Amino acid sequence: MEEVPKSVGAYRHIILAKMKDDVEPEEFEQIMKAFANLPTLIPQIKSLHWGRDESVKNKTQGFTHIVEVTFDSHEDIAIYYDHPAHIKFAWELFPVVEDYLVINYKPTTSVEIPQKNNNNNSSS
Amino acid sequence: MEEVPKSVGAYRHIILAKMKDDVEPEEFEQIMKAFANLPTLIPQIKSLHWGRDESVKNKTQGFTHIVEVTFDSHEDIAIYYDHPAHIKFAWELFPVVEDYLVINYKPTTSVEIPQKNNNNNSSS
Known part of the structure; x- marks a missing residue:
């Protein structure tokens, strides 16, 4: 039976990326290895795939x-953002990403409509 | 303990939508109810949240x-696309969505790099 990665925790952080056309497979593999290693460095990460x-x-x-x-929480995402291991990874990722x-x-x-709880146009 | 929706099945179909500013909460709720009902009409859907x-x-x-x-499979996504219940839902959704x-x-x-198996610029 095929193993399916599990998503655990109540909050999900989704990143869509457009990789630059000239990224070599070896370079891409190094970046994904660094990404896959983040959960060992940042305990707030519950799963990553x-x-x-x-x-x-063609609607991508x-x-x-x-x-x-x-x-597990919105607050843990904030800790992840500011974690040195995430910042280091982001600097490695940035040069190979055209857009994200x-x-x-x-x-x-649920179909209940959540209330707006922040201003998405602010940067905090 | 908070209930967390589970993602099951090996393939995931992700839709990002920008709702029109003038969509009324009641209209949005009707649409989400129709969406939440799709798994009862389309057996290929394993989970939906x-x-x-x-x-x-502000990177959205x-x-x-x-x-x-x-x-469960790439083929099941194709069945979903063409299912009458999905097409009917898409027609209800379309007027309230500005972009998707x-x-x-x-x-x-895994960090293994999957091979390109199709041309994303083609429509098939």
């Missing part, structure tokens, strides 16, 4: 890769 | 909501 887009409908807006990092976006969310199966 | 972006770094590129739908993107991926924790 990634994948390459395989869709065929150019994004080629996705990473999901999970946490980030979504943080608390997954729910 | 969603959330509203809560990030504070305008996307406000995320939905994750999971499947889709990523399909097979999550892995």
